[in-house]
Amino acid sequence: MKYSDLQSLSLSELEALQADVEKALDQKKQQAQVIDQIKAMALENGIPFESVLSELQGSVRKTTGVKSKSAPQxxxxxxxxxxxxxxxxxxxxxxxxxxxxxxxxxxxxxx
CATH class of the missing domain: 4.10.430 (H-NS DNA Binding Protein)
Structure with missing residues (x-):
């Protein structure tokens, strides 16, 4: 969004946008903290962070996809x-x- 676009917003729209931005910033900061904690734990245990990352990405891929059909009861x-x-x-x-x-x-x- 360009600065000129912000000028066209009302005060309540700007305040709502500000709240959304603050929420998004908080979430990003929390994610960064968790990643830093995981990196530190991996380092403490002699595990390369890349292998932890690939393991996490692999587990996410495995959980997505088509659900299997339930067996008839x-x-x-x-x-x-x-x-x-x-x-x-x-x-x-x-x-x-x-x-x-x-x-x-x-x-x-x-x-």
């Missing part, structure tokens, strides 16, 4: 190809069975 005895994980909205065949007095445990896949 329930099945339809009338049509075993119909299954349900137990998460989200109940399938129609479960709803109908429950409305007719069945117990959800009657449909659990033994495991």
């Amino acid at each position: 329930y099945y339809n005895p009338a049509d075993p190809s119909q299954t349900w994980t137990g998460k989200g909205r109940k399938p129609k065949w479960i709803e109908e069975a429950l409305n007719n007095g069945s117990d959800l445990e009657d449909f659990r896949i033994a495991g």
Whole structure:
């Protein structure tokens, strides 16, 4: 943002911007402190900081990505190809069975 852009902002907008900048500065300072602490700990233990950094980056990459599908927990005895994980909205065949007095445990896949 250019200085001339700041001139067009109202006092309340400038104050909100200032609060955002102060918050961002605090976060950056905290991050720098944590990095310095990690570097010092690595040095004290004879571990190259680069290996710690690559380990941290590797663990972040491993946690991102596509979630795996949950295994089915329930099945339809009338049509075993119909299954349900137990998460989200109940399938129609479960709803109908429950409305007719069945117990959800009657449909659990033994495991």
